[in-house]
Amino acid sequence: MSTRTQRGTGAAPKRVRSVTRENVLVAAEEVFVAKGYRGASINEIAAEAGYTIGALYSNFASKxxxxxxxxxxxxxxxxxxxxxxxxxxxxxxxxxxxxxxxxxxxxxxxxxxxxxxxxxxxxxxxxxxxxxxxxxxxxxxxxxxxxxxxxxxxxxxxxxxxxxxxxxxxxxxxxxxxxxxxxxxxxxxxxxxxxxxxxxxxxRSAPDVSLEAFRAGQEAAADQDMHDPHAR
The missing domain is CATH 1.10.357 (Tetracycline Repressor; domain 2)
Incomplete structure (x- = not known):
């Protein structure tokens, strides 16, 4: 068998695996959208893709x-x-x-x-x-x-x-x-x-305000509200 023939023979399974993987991904997306992650099962995804569970696990180790x-x-x-x-x-x-x-x-x-x-x-x-x-x-x-x-x-x-x-x-x-x-x-x-x-x-025209200054301002405003009868 020639080297060219050997390479050609090896390329076909790779293409098949690539197609299988893509088909599984498409089917899995549809099932995940329909059932959610928790509700989706490997069996459903394999069935949707038209492959056996073994074929699915040959591409992906888990859900x-x-x-x-x-x-x-x-x-x-x-x-x-x-x-x-x-x-x-x-x-x-x-x-x-x-x-x-x-x-x-x-x-x-x-x-x-x-x-x-x-x-x-x-x-x-x-x-x-x-x-x-x-x-x-x-x-x-x-x-x-x-x-x-x-x-x-x-x-x-x-x-x-x-x-x-x-x-x-x-x-x-x-x-x-x-x-x-x-x-x-x-x-x-x-x-x-x-x-x-x-x-x-x-x-950036507004000056930076430290946390301490911000809190002091908040406390001053709260204190003013306490002594202002119109603020209630």
């Missing part, structure tokens, strides 16, 4: 590892769309426009957000998942960092270091998406735009 793979696949796809939407931005974009672009590309879904928090609740008790969660968080930070760098075009350098803004923005996005699962009147764009404005457009 948790499968969920992490689906999460990464979704996140990277949305990250690529965000990158494309913000590519070539050189002028200052209003924070409302940035927020609209973020939500248009992230496309938060209530069912997936809930499934994600179900997973996190269980993953917090499993130390073996910690390193993978850190990797995913780093990938999410890369996406947020790209958004912030594009948003800073045409603006003065913000007072906060970039990495601190990445952390705040990531928490803001996650918090808004979580709140939106039960607060149906929440304006996602407005909420994110407000947070971005505080980081990117805040004025």
């Amino acid at each position: 948790a590892q499968l969920f992490l793979a689906v999460t990464e696949r979704r996140m990277l796809a949305r990250g690529r769309r965000l990158e494309a939407a913000l590519r070539g931005v050189h002028d200052r974009l209003p924070v409302t426009t940035v927020a609209e672009i973020v939500w248009a590309e992230l496309q938060p879904e209530k069912a997936w957000t809930i499934a994600g928090y179900e997973f996190v609740a269980e993953a917090m008790r499993d130390d073996s998942l910690g390193p993978r969660l850190v990797e995913l968080n780093d990938e999410a930070r890369d996406i947020v960092r790209d958004v912030l760098v594009a948003s800073m075009a045409g603006r003065p350098v913000p007072p906060l270091p970039l990495e601190r803004m990445v952390t705040l923005t990531q928490c803001l996005i996650n918090g808004i998406a979580a709140t939106a699962t039960y607060d149906l009147d929440l304006d996602l764009t407005e909420s994110l735009a407000d947070g971005l404005a505080l980081m990117l457009d805040q004025s």
Whole structure:
């Protein structure tokens, strides 16, 4: 048998495994969205994908590892769309426009957000998942960092270091998406735009106030209210 034939023979199984993995990821996402993380079973996912449980386990060691793979696949796809939407931005974009672009590309879904928090609740008790969660968080930070760098075009350098803004923005996005699962009147764009404005457009003309000075001011105001009959 020639070397070329041997290589060709070896390539086919790799392509099959790649297709199998992709099909499982697509099926798993559908089941996780429909049933949640806790409600989804490996049997259901295998059946939805049209494979045996053995074929599924040959690609993913556990339901948790499968969920992490689906999460990464979704996140990277949305990250690529965000990158494309913000590519070539050189002028200052209003924070409302940035927020609209973020939500248009992230496309938060209530069912997936809930499934994600179900997973996190269980993953917090499993130390073996910690390193993978850190990797995913780093990938999410890369996406947020790209958004912030594009948003800073045409603006003065913000007072906060970039990495601190990445952390705040990531928490803001996650918090808004979580709140939106039960607060149906929440304006996602407005909420994110407000947070971005505080980081990117805040004025440095106001003097910094120490915690001690702030507390002293609060105590003075409270004392004044106590002695002011009209304040009651």
